Amino acid sequence: DIISPLWINPTKRERKENYSVDGYYKDVLQTGRASTPSHPRMPRPHAFYSHQLQPPQLKMLYEKERMWTAKKTEYEPNMDDVKATYGDITDEEERNKKLELLKISISNAQPLTEEEEKLKSEWEKEGFTNWTKTEFRKFITASGKYGRNSIYAISTELAPGKTVDEVREYAKAFWSNVERVEDYEKHLKFIEAEEEKIKRVKLQQEALRRKISQYSNPLCDLKLKHPPSTNNKRTFSEEEDRFILLMLFKYGLDREDVYELTRDEIRDCPLFELDFYFQSRTPVELARRATTLLQCLEKEFNTGLPLDEDLQNRLKEEDESGKRAREEMEKEDH
Amino acid sequence: TPELNEPPVTENNWTPNMPLLSSDFRTHHSVLSRLKNPNMRPIPYAGDVVKLMSFVNKFHLFFDSELLNLSFQDFEIGLDLYPGSQTGTASGMRGTDSQRTLFYQDFIPVKNVVTAQDKMNLLFMTLLKLTFSTSKSTEIQTKAQPQATMHQLKTSKKVFTTLVRQLRDHARSWGYPKEWRNNVVSEEELVKPQSRLFEQDDNGSPVDPKNPEILTSNIYTWYHHEAVPLEKDPLQNPDLEKKGILALEPRDRIICLRALTDWCGAQSPKIRTETYHLSHFKRDPAFGIQTSHAPRYLVEGPDMTYAQFNKLCSVIQSRYEIRSRKKHVKKALRNGRRPDLALKLNILKDIKGRLQEVPKEDRDETNISLYNKWSKLFDGEILDNPLSDPYEDELYKLRQQEFFIGRVPHIGDFFLPRLQTYPSSPLISTFLDLRNLESLFQDYANGSIDAFTLFENHGQTMSCQFKILYRDTPTMLRDVAAGKYSGNNYWYEMCHDCKTLEEFLEFLDYKITPGDPSQDKPTGQEQSKESQGENVLNETPAAESEKPKETSEKKVRGMTSTSTINKHPLPKEARFNLARKKLKYLKDFLSGMLPVLRVFEQLKDQYGFMKPGKRLLRRSQRRGVNYDNGAVG
Numbered sequence: 010d011i012i013s014p015l016w017i018n019p020t021k022r023e024r025k026e027n028y029s030v031d032g033y034y035k036d037v038l039q040t041g042r043a044s045t046p047s048h049p050r051m052p053r054p055h056a057f058y059s060h061q062l063q064p065p066q067l068k069m070l071y072e073k074e075r076m077w078t079a080k081k082t083e084y085e086p087n088m089d090d091v092k093a094t095y096g097d098i099t100d101e102e103e104r105n106k107k108l109e110l111l112k113i114s115i116s117n118a119q120p121l122t123e124e125e126e127k128l129k130s131e132w133e134k135e136g137f138t139n140w141t142k143t144e145f146r147k148f149i150t151a152s153g154k155y156g157r158n159s160i161y162a163i164s165t166e167l168a169p170g171k172t173v174d175e176v177r178e179y180a181k182a183f184w185s186n187v188e189r190v191e192d193y194e195k196h197l198k199f200i201e202a203e204e205e206k207i208k209r210v211k212l213q214q215e216a217l218r219r220k221i222s223q224y225s226n227p228l229c230d231l232k233l234k235h236p237p238s239t240n241n242k243r244t245f246s247e248e249e250d251r252f253i254l255l256m257l258f259k260y261g262l263d264r265e266d267v268y269e270l271t272r273d274e275i276r277d278c279p280l281f282e283l284d285f286y287f288q289s290r291t292p293v294e295l296a297r298r299a300t301t302l303l304q305c306l307e308k309e310f311n312t313g314l315p316l317d318e319d320l321q322n323r324l325k326e327e328d329e330s331g332k333r334a335r336e337e338m339e340k341e342d343h
Numbered sequence: 344t345p346e347l348n349e350p351p352v353t354e355n356n357w358t359p360n361m362p363l364l365s366s367d368f369r370t371h372h373s374v375l376s377r378l379k380n381p382n383m384r385p386i387p388y389a390g391d392v393v394k395l396m397s398f399v400n401k402f403h404l405f406f407d408s409e410l411l412n413l414s415f416q417d418f419e420i421g422l423d424l425y426p427g428s429q430t431g432t433a434s435g436m437r438g439t440d441s442q443r444t445l446f447y448q449d450f451i452p453v454k455n456v457v458t459a460q461d462k463m464n465l466l467f468m469t470l471l472k473l474t475f476s477t478s479k480s481t482e483i484q485t486k487a488q489p490q491a492t493m494h495q496l497k498t499s500k501k502v503f504t505t506l507v508r509q510l511r512d513h514a515r516s517w518g519y520p521k522e523w524r525n526n527v528v529s530e531e532e533l534v535k536p537q538s539r540l541f542e543q544d545d546n547g548s549p550v551d552p553k554n555p556e557i558l559t560s561n562i563y564t565w566y567h568h569e570a571v572p573l574e575k576d577p578l579q580n581p582d583l584e585k586k587g588i589l590a591l592e593p594r595d596r597i598i599c600l601r602a603l604t605d606w607c608g609a610q611s612p613k614i615r616t617e618t619y620h621l622s623h624f625k626r627d628p629a630f631g632i633q634t635s636h637a638p639r640y641l642v643e644g645p646d647m648t649y650a651q652f653n654k655l656c657s658v659i660q661s662r663y664e665i666r667s668r669k670k671h672v673k674k675a676l677r678n679g680r681r682p683d684l685a686l687k688l689n690i691l692k693d694i695k696g697r698l699q700e701v702p703k704e705d706r707d708e709t710n711i712s713l714y715n716k717w718s719k720l721f722d723g724e725i726l727d728n729p730l731s732d733p734y735e736d737e738l739y740k741l742r743q744q745e746f747f748i749g750r751v752p753h754i755g756d757f758f759l760p761r762l763q764t765y766p767s768s769p770l771i772s773t774f775l776d777l778r779n780l781e782s783l784f785q786d787y788a789n790g791s792i793d794a795f796t797l798f799e800n801h802g803q804t805m806s807c808q809f810k811i812l813y814r815d816t817p818t819m820l821r822d823v824a825a826g827k828y829s830g831n832n833y834w835y836e837m838c839h840d841c842k843t844l845e846e847f848l849e850f851l852d853y854k855i856t857p858g859d860p861s862q863d864k865p866t867g868q869e870q871s872k873e874s875q876g877e878n879v880l881n882e883t884p885a886a887e888s889e890k891p892k893e894t895s896e897k898k899v900r901g902m903t904s905t906s907t908i909n910k911h912p913l914p915k916e917a918r919f920n921l922a923r924k925k926l927k928y929l930k931d932f933l934s935g936m937l938p939v940l941r942v943f944e945q946l947k948d949q950y951g952f953m954k955p956g957k958r959l960l961r962r963s964q965r966r967g968v969n970y971d972n973g974a975v976g
Contacts, residue, residue, distance in 0.1 A: 155558060155559035155562075156556065156557065156558025156559050157549075157550060157551050157554060157558075158549040158550055158551060158554070158555065158556065158557040158558070159557055159558055159559035159560065160547075160550060161560075161561070161562075162559040162561075162562050165562065177550060180550035180551075181550045183550075184550050184551035184552075184553075204558060207558045207559070208558065211558075226369065226824050228365070228823065228824045229365060229366050229369050229824065242623055243627065243631070243632045244622045244623065244632065245632070246631075246632045246633050246634040246742075247631075247632075247633075248364075248365060248633070248634045249634060259826075264565055266565070266567060269518065269567075269568070270568065272518055273518050273521070273568055276518070276520070276521075276605050277521045277828075277829065278823060278828065279390060279819050279822075279823065279828055279833060280365065280634075280819065280820065280823045281634070282390045282393075282394055283390075283393065283394055283397055283635065283744060284634055284635060284742070285397075285398065285401065285604075285608055285618065285741065286618060286622055286741055286742065287634075288604075288605055288608055288609075289605070289608030289609045289614070289615070289618055290609070291609050327553055330553070
């Protein structure tokens, strides 16, 4: 055999590399000649992320600077640049117009004035350029998970990158300038929905506390005013339901492992020693039942928790200020 | 004027079963000390054994027939468990004559001990196989078959290896039993409140002044239930793969089997399908879904059950009569358009005629003897009645307490664990409707069924030995409501064979007879002392061991008899009247059971593990004659 059976073909790329003479000499000789002739390119627009909350005026400066750079390099704009600057435009005429506009703005470009240079460096300090997109995404998720004001909790999710103070500073800026952030409606909706969940759990927890405090022996006497729907097949006994509620109260709804603990309690409890149905319920099934029961409990206390005037006034105010902010935004756009 | 509306039949609870509610005992304190007698022994593992037997019983389709005749004693012998200790298993039996501690192998043939051990291992293996079976068959009921047989256990060498390894892989995530948890680190108290703060203090000013609420002011970490470290974990015992359940310490064996039923119930696709089937019927019992229930005649007593039946009969009767008087019905009957109704009305006429023949005081009894005619009338009106078989309808199976034999106010529940509730064959099973049960009791009492009849009729498929267990349910409920039950024992053995059962019946007599007026004063004193003692008992279980000694000493001194039986009747107060009545029902039931249990004991003594075959049967029949002559002569 000429080729040893132990021979394993190297990967194709590797082999090419080995015999690439050009590549070898390129490194060794360092001819200094660029492989492609340089021709002027349209400078890219400066990266500008809305979540970094930099002053919007800074964008104008960047644009001005960009046009100047293009002029310096004697660049002739084309359709691609129109696309990069103004986005996709379907109307041909419109597109041509924009191209003209671009040409004009390049030919008219001037370097930044001294004052503008100063402003630029000032404004650049203002934003949160050290907040990456990933960090921002984490911030939004955590704000939902813990509630927007829970800065300590949010900071734990951004732990190595940002300190508590950094997060607090950013959060303050974020909430006072939400409207400047791209897609802010989407983010707000998400956070509010998540916060609603936390509030709901808190409400349920409180309802549970109040309900149980009504009875001296809740295991025997607790009775739901709005029991679970009779349309569904009842499989848990009322006593089992009461036990689930008692365990939820004992460990608290905010514990992640509350249903594992409930399962263990059911197995430990001599009352259910011979109750195979209850004992064979998995934490997931217990959680499902608990959700149903808590909803019934909520119904009972939702009516008992009226919005007092103070709260109502505040809600009205909020609604109005929100509306105003939106109107202003719209005006600015036009 | 005749009534126009038919009386409703569905609103009442006519079921052959009755719910067992925790609220029955809600104001009761147990009078445990009143039950003291020499045969009464604390037996903390009883609940676990009863649970296992109940599991095998309910899901008998998956267990080999060798496991369907398990007795309570088979668990004790097979797992090396001894009654008498408050906390776990005693270190042996005290000999009757000497102070020497005896073990099962000291007074039971080794062969029988090994048989019991094999059965325990077969049970272990069956539960493991059930848990890890991957079958997703939906037609479980028709295709079900035993998961493991004795033959497999005895012939293959490494039966446990893969199963035990699978168990080790999963069990920790399925939740360990409380005895195998690392209870040192987290006390009950530590589980409850937030134990470790993540941060030192709460938050400062809100970042969004419009929504100033701080929803998460802190993040907490909690203690979790943790399994014991691997080096102390019984499941990691390397011998478990070779020796099966016997590799563990006796106490751990029963814990392991109990945990396995929990895991099996939650994980086994077969058991889960079956549980789903049993919990999702189109209709619910008339009393709704209750945690557990038991046959009506055991809860309310036979008298009430018969009375309830008679009441139902009169309701049904008036329903038919009112209906037959209605115009359109009359017309339909005349034209022969309702043959079914005409037939039923004839039956009703027949029943009424029969009742007229007998004197008034015998009417109820006669009515019951006409059960078969009545049941034809019930057709289409009501699904079951107080006298129908409480074990027949699968609707009741899942939450049925098959071993329950009586609930007594101020005292608690009594259990008689014996298997074969559902695959019942005639003659051997006592899981019947009230009427058939009573006639079965008679057959046994007058000797028309004896050990040989049982031997012929597969009597050995039924548990031969028995125990009567008492559960101090009032105390248990109290502790559960207070959340303090770990480590307490609620189970007691009251008797373990026919001889001690007779003693127990005699003992029940003392409790049933109302207090003698002449003994009024001393009883009163005793009672107040005792109720004090009971309070102590309820508060500190530690004092319990001292208390009985004290009373028994007093008893020996105070009474002429050497018996240590607490002969005091229940307190004379009116609130104990119901208890006396219920004890009477319990006594009546057990008196009926006694001949049955005795014959089964004889069956075990005389035939042992002999398998009845055709040849053997003929020969033993001849031998039986000799035996009979000998016994008579």
